Amino acid sequence: xxxxxxxxxxxxxxxxxxxxxxxxxxxxxxxxxxxxxxxxxxxxxxxxxxxxxxxxxxxxxxxxxxxxxxxxxxxxxxxxxxxxxxxxxxxxxxxxxxxxxxxxxxxxxxxxxxxxxxxxxxxxxxxxxxxxxxxxxxxxxxxxxxxxxxxxxxxxxxxxxxxxxxxxxxxxxxxxxxxxxxxxxxxxxxxxxxxxxxxxxxxxxxxxxxxxxxxxxxxxxxxxxxxxxxxxxxxxxxxxxxxxxxxxxxxxxxxxxxxxxxxxxxxxxxxxxxxxxxxxxxxxxxxxxxxxxxxxxxxxxxxxxxxxxxxxxxxxxxxxxxxxxxxx
Amino acid sequence: xxxxxxxxxxxxxxxxxxxxxxxxxxxxxxxxxxxxxxxxxxxxxxxxxxxxxxxxxxxxxxxxxxxxxxxxxxxxxxxxxxxxxxxxxxxxxxxxxxxxxxxxxxxxxxxxxxxxxxxxxxxxxxxxxxxxxxxxxxxxxxxxxxxxxxxxxxxxxxxxxx
Numbered sequence: 001x002x003x004x005x006x007x008x009x010x011x012x013x014x015x016x017x018x019x020x021x022x023x024x025x026x027x028x029x030x031x032x033x034x035x036x037x038x039x040x041x042x043x044x045x046x047x048x049x050x051x052x053x054x055x056x057x058x059x060x061x062x063x064x065x066x067x068x069x070x071x072x073x074x075x076x077x078x079x080x081x082x083x084x085x086x087x088x089x090x091x092x093x094x095x096x097x098x099x100x101x102x103x104x105x106x107x108x109x110x111x112x113x114x115x116x117x118x119x120x121x122x123x124x125x126x127x128x129x130x131x132x133x134x135x136x137x138x139x140x141x142x143x144x145x146x147x148x149x150x151x152x153x154x155x156x157x158x159x160x161x162x163x164x165x166x167x168x169x170x171x172x173x174x175x176x177x178x179x180x181x182x183x184x185x186x187x188x189x190x191x192x193x194x195x196x197x198x199x200x201x202x203x204x205x206x207x208x209x210x211x212x213x214x215x216x217x218x219x220x221x222x223x224x225x226x227x228x229x230x231x232x233x234x235x236x237x238x239x240x241x242x243x244x245x246x247x248x249x250x251x252x253x254x255x256x257x258x259x260x261x262x263x264x265x266x267x268x269x270x271x272x273x274x275x276x277x278x279x280x281x282x283x284x285x286x287x288x289x290x291x292x293x294x295x296x297x298x299x300x301x302x303x304x305x306x307x308x309x310x311x312x313x314x315x316x317x318x319x320x321x322x323x324x325x326x327x328x
Numbered sequence: 329x330x331x332x333x334x335x336x337x338x339x340x341x342x343x344x345x346x347x348x349x350x351x352x353x354x355x356x357x358x359x360x361x362x363x364x365x366x367x368x369x370x371x372x373x374x375x376x377x378x379x380x381x382x383x384x385x386x387x388x389x390x391x392x393x394x395x396x397x398x399x400x401x402x403x404x405x406x407x408x409x410x411x412x413x414x415x416x417x418x419x420x421x422x423x424x425x426x427x428x429x430x431x432x433x434x435x436x437x438x439x440x441x442x443x444x445x446x447x448x449x450x451x452x453x454x455x456x457x458x459x460x461x462x463x464x465x466x467x468x469x470x471x472x473x474x475x476x477x478x479x480x481x482x483x484x485x486x487x488x489x490x
Contacts, residue, residue: 022388039399039420040373045388048395088398088417092345115417115442118481136387182478189473206443207473 017049024049024138026110028083030126031239034111034202035140037129042138043112046130047085063110066090072098080106080240088113103243121244122202124216144205147216150279153192159184160197163269164220168195170274184208199246219246221253223278224264227289229256230299260304260316272316287323288316330431330452334472335480336413336439338456343439344412351401352394356380359404360393368403368426369396399423406436413437416444424450424465441481443469 017024024046026035035043051065063083066072067090075084084107086094091113094102099119102109116122124147128140154174158165161177169175178184181196185207188194194208198216201208208214217223218234222245225232232252234245242248253264262270277289292303304319313319333339344350357380359365369375373396374386384390396404402418403426416438419427424447430436431450446452446465454460454471462468 037420038372038422040397040422041420042387044398045395089346089348113417114420115415118478185473185478186476189470204478210469210473 017046017052022049022136022138024130024140026140027128028108028110030108030123030245031243032109032111032120032122032126032202034113034116034122034127035130036114036116036127036143037131041130041132043130044087046138047087047112050085069093069098072101075105075107075109076101078105078107080237082107083110084108085110085112088115091115091117094119106240108239116203116205118203120203121200121246123199123218123245124202124205125198127202127205144209147198147214148218150215151193151213153213155191156193156195157184157187157191158195159201160195160220163264163266163273164195164197166269167220167274167278171279181208197246199244199249219249220278221246221249221264224253224273224276225249227276227278228253228260228300259301262316272320287320291323329435330427330450331435331437332416332440332452332454332468333413333437334440334454334456334476336415336441337480339413339437339439341411341413341437344410344414347405347412347414347418348398348401351405355393355404359408362407364407364426364430365404368400368423372400372420372422372426373397375400403427403430406430406434409434413439415439415441417442419444421445440468440472440476443472 022042022045024042026046027033035046037043047065050063063085064071064074066084066086069090071084075082086109091111094117096119102120111117116127124144125142127143129143130138131141133139156168156172156175157178158168158175159178159181161179165175165177176191178187181201181204184194184196185204188208188211193213193215194211195215196208197219199218199222201216234248238245238248242251250266257264257270260272262272264270288300288303292300304313304316307313307319307322311322313322336343360369360377360380360383366377369377369383375383375396377383377393378390381392382390383393383396385395388395398418399420399422402414403423406414407430414437421444424445427436428447428450446468448464450465450468451461451463452468454462457471457475462471
């Protein structure tokens with residue numbers, strides 16, 4: 001098994017099984033990766049073959065086929081090098097307690113199931129289908145296209161009803177809180193656009209794609225981090241300590257936002273973020289953002305530090321107030 | 329006829345989520361040699377049945393019938409009228425024409441748990457909607473989005489984790 005580079009910020013690991021009859025590559029890009037697709041494309045065969053170590057060509061990582069749910073307990077204690085493969089029947093048996101163990105483990109999991117389990121925060125970009133390339137060679141490709149570019153509409157339904165909704169209702173017109181993904185799925189036909197967290201909507205994605213105009217960034221916190229820190233990227237090994245990319249971004253924002261003298265919480269969007277330009281397609285933004293844009297190649301943190309050093313601004317409010325009198 | 333249920337608990341039969349395991353331990357030779365079984369094995373898995381113990385795959389060689397795909401096993405079990413409820417997620421979208429063929433001659437009860445792509449001529453009865461008959465994949469999926477409640481799913485929801 002090798003790490004074969006990073007594409008779109010997603011780490012990819014390849015497993016190849018070659019017994020001269022069957023050759024298949026599977027990409028594992030998140031903590032939970034889902035393999036789905038037509039019947040008879042070799043998903044379950046892949047799971048069975050992956051346990052035959054002499055047939056696995058690239059094998060620097062141990063893969064474990066979960067044949068019994070008690071094996072999940074091993075995942076909790078295992079090292080980060082292991083990949084646990086769960087076939088459809090095992091996925092159906094997972095309960096809340098096992099889900100908690102899997103979320104806290106340092107391993108990765110591959111679900112081979114058409115039904116994406118709802119108790120896990122699965123990123124829609126981590127859902128793959130199996131395709132027959134030629135003859136006996138199979139490969140996996142992402143099942144959904146990219147939904148991270150924003151397009152303006154007349155009405156929106158927002159999955160979040162807390163900080164994310166507070167922000168989007170502040171900068172867009174006609175935004176309705178969805179109060180959870182199941183409700184968004186039910187009402188998606190009533191609105192022109194739907195705004196959801198891409199890092200957690202995998203289980204509902206097959207219904208959500210019915211929306212004409214879907215906007216699914218990783219999460220609201222990811223947009224905040226990208227706006228505040230120009231070089232912010234989710235590291236490739238985020239899954240060792242977090243169960244989703246959203247959890248990583250929330251933790252990062254909560255621990256690093258104190259330098260701007262505000263504490264981020266999911267319950268209430270800080271006033272400073274309410275006026276920021278989080279979506280690149282938007283034209284408005286805070287004074288501090290505009291100031292950062294005017295200083296070539298600066299991000300918000302660097303602009304804030306400049307104001308702090310030159311004018312003694314100690315908080316974002318002071319910085320905003322100061323910039324009312326500064327021409328840039 | 330195909331009977332679809334939004335809520336799995338409304339179905340008159342028990343939900344069987346260990347269907348593959350049950351097939352592996354209980355299949356009979358006659359199940360593999362019906363015209364329908366031979367057709368679905370060939371079209372979906374590229375497999376020809378040889379005997380009770382063996383099927384021949386174009387790609388993987390001679391195998392045990394326990395290596396058949398989940399979709400084919402489900403169709404074979406449906407043809408044998410096993411008195412259990414199945415789920416739409418047991419079948420890949422490429423099984424839709426065979427499901428339609430089967431539902432024309434047998435009664436099939438199925439939990440509509442994923443947005444399965446039926447054929448455009450598939451007829452289905454919804455007992456939860458006063459036995460309303462809906463035809464075609466677009467209409468069936470629209471009915472699902474409107475009426476499906478995710479609390480009816482037997483798996484745990486993400487909210488339970490908080």
